[in-house]
Structure formats: structure tokens, C-alpha cells
Amino acid sequence: MSTRPTSEGGSPTIPSRLPPETPDLHGAYPRLSAAEIETLSAHGERRFVDPGEVLLREGEPSTYFYVLLEGLAGVFEDYDGRRRLIRVHGPRRFLGELSILTGQVEFVTTAALNAGEVLAIPADRLRGLALRQPELGDLILRACLIRRSLLIGSGAGFRIVGSRSSPDTQRLRSFAARNRLPHRFVDIESDAVAESLIRQLGVTPDALPIVLVRNHEVLRNPSNAELAEAAGLRAHGPQEEVVDLIVVGAGPSGLAAAVYGASEGLSTVVLDAIATGGQAGTSSRIENYLGFPPESPGQSSPSGPQSRRASSARASPSRAKPANCTDRMAITWFAPRWTSRSQHGP
């Protein structure tokens, strides 16, 4: 698709000739029915958008869930000083991807391609709605999971620049892959653009690895916790909040304990040093683990199908909780209210 010079953080330049709408080959871009849009309309408001208006911006959490009612929207990714239009969506498709449910930052930018109209629903209301309307929630969750896989497969997102033999580069790549964060690895030893990229950024080889976010922010050999922060993985909210249950370890056992705790009405926090899924999230060879749903079609990931199953498990709409017990415990969220406290009495 077309490329244009990037306008750092601003509105993307709209190509004069728009490509056709991206086909929905894998169920990632369903069109919502009139009834589904009516249901969603009760929770948001319609508003007009101008050509080039940014709706979801790379590096920022999505505060709204948008359904396109009229016009076209484009998904743009920044790389190597260029902004590429990688997807085009038309009426009755919703915008964004898994971040809308997890609270992570956006990994690409979505903007109106022409004058149109959107239905804008606050993201936290969408999460509640998805729990109360399971059919609609499942449709959105499934599409979001496939969109995330497609983004990962296309190499969109932040850049990890370093040597494949460096332990810190391996750590960052593993952390990104285990958490299914869209990214691309730029190998200083074999990637043609690597040398000019680090020269342009004023980074010396001994300062590698770096993580390049939004094509201009450089994190120098960040810790897992710092990368988690940049990706919006760390839970937001008051750090001193008292909770009923803290589960350390988000492998299958920890996740099961958290789900049972939360379903009994306990406010629950899960802490994990790396990612949800534990050992079961690291291998594609696990085929028979209790509670792991079948794969969604159209998904492909460098980290294997089992990791996708772990993602399905954690991607249920959830209420984020504070983390930060130690710097190692970088990842925390997951407090699903499968039943509310009020249903169980005080």
C-alpha cells in the first residue's frame, strides 16, 4: 500500500487515491448488524469526523471504541520515517484491536480517510457491555484476537534493535513475544536498515539493544518493567488499593485460582514476572491442557498456538488492578467479575 512521509504524532497524510477496503479473510473485520449497532448506540454517541482526524493513536491507550457508520477509516503504521497505510475499513466495521479490551496502548494509528460519522463508546463501558451481552462480546473479542495476530504477523508495532546473540535483546524479544505485543526485530548484524537507523537516532552500538516506540521515542536497553510500561501493560490506578486476593504467577494454576476468586466476588490481582500462560504459554506442543480453548482460525504467531490460547484466556474483559509489588512483577491485570459482588450479597 502507499507510503507517505511521517508527520510525527500529527494527522496522517491521506493518499489521493484510496485503496479498496481491506477484505475480511479471517473474520477479523466483521460488519456489525443493524441490531448490534442499535445495542451499542445506547452506550455511546454519534459524531462526525473530518478527513485525517486521528481516532486511535499509536502509543496511547484507546479511550473510545469506534464503530464506523459512514465513510472510510485507515490504519497507519510508522516505520523508517515513513507512514504506511496498511488497512482500510468501511461502514459498520469497528476500529481498533485487542488493546481496546486490555487497556494496552495502540500499536498503530487509525484515522478517518474522508468525512464520515462514527459511533463512539467509552472503552470502559464497552468492557462492561461485552460481559452483559456475551454474543456481541464474543464477536468483538474474537475479531480483536485475530486482529492482534494479524498485526503481529505483519511486523507492525515497536522495533527492538540489537544483536540476536545479545542476552538483553533475547530478553526483550521473548518478553514481547510472550505478551503478544506487536513488534519487529531489527537485527544489527543482518538487517540492511539497522545501521542507518541507529546512526539517525544517535545511538552507539554499545548502547544496544534499544526499543524504538512510535518511530521516534528511544528506550535504551529497557527493563521488562519499562517495556511493559511503554506498552501499557502495567495496570493503572491507585497503587495503594487494598484487594481481597493476590495470586502470584499467571500460569494455568494462578489463572484458575484468580478466576475462581473473582467469580466468588473477591477483588483479585494476578502478578506475573513475565506473562500470562506460564509454561503452557511457551509451547505449541501442549494440546490437551484443561481449560484452553481451541485456536481461532486465521491466527499466526511466532510464539505458537499455545500462546494464542493463553491470550484467549486472559483477554476476557477485565478490571485492571494495581501492580508494582516489585520491579520484577511487571505484568498485572486480570480481575474478571464473572459475577458481581452484589449477586453474592455483601
Ligand SMILES: Cc1cc2nc3c(=O)[nH]c(=O)nc-3n(C[C@H](O)[C@H](O)[C@H](O)COP(=O)(O)OP(=O)(O)OC[C@H]3O[C@@H](n4cnc5c(N)ncnc54)[C@H](O)[C@@H]3O)c2cc1C
Ligand atoms: C514444552 C512443554 C509442554 C507441555 N505439554 C503439556 C501437555 O501436553 N499437557 C499438560 O497437561 N501439561 C503440559 N506441560 C506442563 C504444563 O504446561 C504445566 O504443568 C503448567 O503450565 C503448570 O502450570 P502452573 O501454573 O502450575 O505453573 P507455570 O506454568 O510454571 O506458571 C508459573 C508462573 O509463575 C510466574 N512466576 C514464577 N515466579 C514468580 C515470581 N517470583 N513473581 C512473579 N511471577 C512468578 C512465572 O513467570 C509463570 O508465568 C508442558 C510444559 C512444557 C514446558
